[in-house]
Amino acid sequence: MIRHGYKTSESWRALPWKKFRSNLFRLQKRVYKAVQVGDKRKARSLQKLILKSTSARFLAIRLVSQLNAGKKTAGIDGKKSLSFEERFNLEELLKMNSGNWKHQGLREIPIPKKDGTTRMLKIPTIVDRAWQCLAKYALEPAHEATFHARSYGFRTGRSAHDAQKYIFSNLNSNANGIEKRVIELDIEKCFDRINHSAIMDELIAPKGLKLGIFRCLKAGVNPEFPEQGTPQGGVVSPLLANIALNGIESIHRYHAQYKEGKRITPKTSAEQIAEPSIRYADDMVIILRPGDDATEILERISEFLRKRGMNVSQKKTKVTAATDGFDFLGWHFKVQKNGKFKSSPSVDNFKAFRKKVKHIVNNSNYGATTKAERLAPVVRGWRVRFVHSK
Secondary structure, eight states: OOOSOOOHHHHHHOOOOOHHHHHHHHHHHHHHHHHTTOOHHHHHHHHHHHTTTTHHHHHHHIIIIIITTTTTTTOOOOOOOHHHHHHHHHHHHHHHHHTOOOOOOHHHHHHHHSSSSSEEEEEEEEHHOOOOOEEEEHHHHHHHSOOOOOOOOTTTTHHHHHHHHHHHHHHHHHTGGGOEEEEEEEEHHHHHHHHHHHHHHHHHOOHHHHHHHHHHHHHHHHHTTBBBBOOOOTHHHHHHHHHHHHHHHEEEETTTTTTTTTOOTTTGGGGGGGGOOETTTTTTEEEEEETHHHHHHHHHHHHHHHHOOEEETEEEEEEEETTTEEEETTTEEEEETOOOOEEEEEEHHHHHHHHHHHHHHTTTTTTTHHHHHHHHEEEEEEEIIIITTT
8 A cells, every 4th residue: 555645755766666567567468468369358457457557657657757758848738847746646646537538738849850841749748648658558568469570669678679680681691682672661741640540440448548549649630630640759659650550561471482483372381471571660661572563562551551541652762772772770781792781870870970979079168077978878879779789
C-alpha cells in the first residue's frame, strides 16, 4: 500500500521503482502471450489491469516528467515540469480517469526539414503525455505479438543497428549482393496522413482505451484532413504508426533457394521464404533480386498505403543498384566492385557531426574544460552509432 500523506521529493524517491517495473513487465508478458495464442478477449482484460495498475501509473509519470529527452517541453498549458506533489496528484488523476481520458489541445512547433520545408511538431501537455505513456504500456505488448520481424523502429529491444545487420546479410558477397537493386521507399507525410480508421480497426484494446486513443488522434487533426494524422510529439504516436504500417514488410517476398522459373507453393516452408524488406518507422528499403519487377512491387505498396490514407513520394522514392550505394538510417550502404559490402556514415550525417564539433571548438565563450564536457557526448554518440557498429 502506497501512502500519499507526505508528497515530498524523499517520498517520491523512496517509491519501489524496481518492484514497479517487475509488476508492469509481468502484466505485459501476459498480454503478449494472450495475443500470441489468439485470445484477444483475455488480452483486453489484462490491458485493463495495466491501466488500473499503480506501478504502471507511477512509471508513466516518471518517464514523461523525469526521464524522457523532451521532459522540459511545454504543451498548450505552458507547463514545463511537475513538482513532486503534482506528480502524486497526477497519479490520482490517472487512477480516476484512465479509462475515460479527455485530451487537451496540442502546442504546435514548426521544425525545418532538410529539403527546406517544415513539419509541424504537435506537443501534448505533460498530463496528456503521462496518459499516453500509460496507454502505450497497455497497447505495446499486444501489438508486439503481431508486428513483423523486419520492423525495427521504435520497438523495445530493437534498434537501427539490427536493421544494419539485416541489410548486410542480404547484400554481402555470400548473398550475391553485387547483382541486387534496392527500392528506397519514402512515404509522403506519413504521420500527417495516416487514416484514423486504419489505426482504430487494427487496435487491440478495451473500449475505454480505444476511446482515449481516438480522442488523442482527434486532438491533433489538421482541419483540411479531419480523418487523418497522428501527432508527432506524442508518446504513443510512433506505436500507432507502426500499427497502421504493419504488414507492408510482407508485400515483397522471394524464395531463398531462388532458381529461374521456380515458384513459392503452399508446401514451401517459412524458412525458405525471405522477406527482404527493412522498415524503421516510415523509412523503408526493399532489396530486389535480378528478376524482381520494381514497378509491380511499388504498385502493390502504393495500394497498401492508399487504403491507409498515405502515398508513395514520387519525388524521393527511387530504385538504386546496390553497387551505386544508398543512404538509410544515417548510413551509406554500398556493394563494392569486388562484391564486398561496405557501410559508412552518410555524407549528411558526417557534415552534421562536423558542424556540431566546430560549433563547440570555435566558441570563444567556452574554456577548455567546458569544451571537453560538451564535446564528450557528441563524440561518444558518434562512436557508439558508427564506429562500434562496423
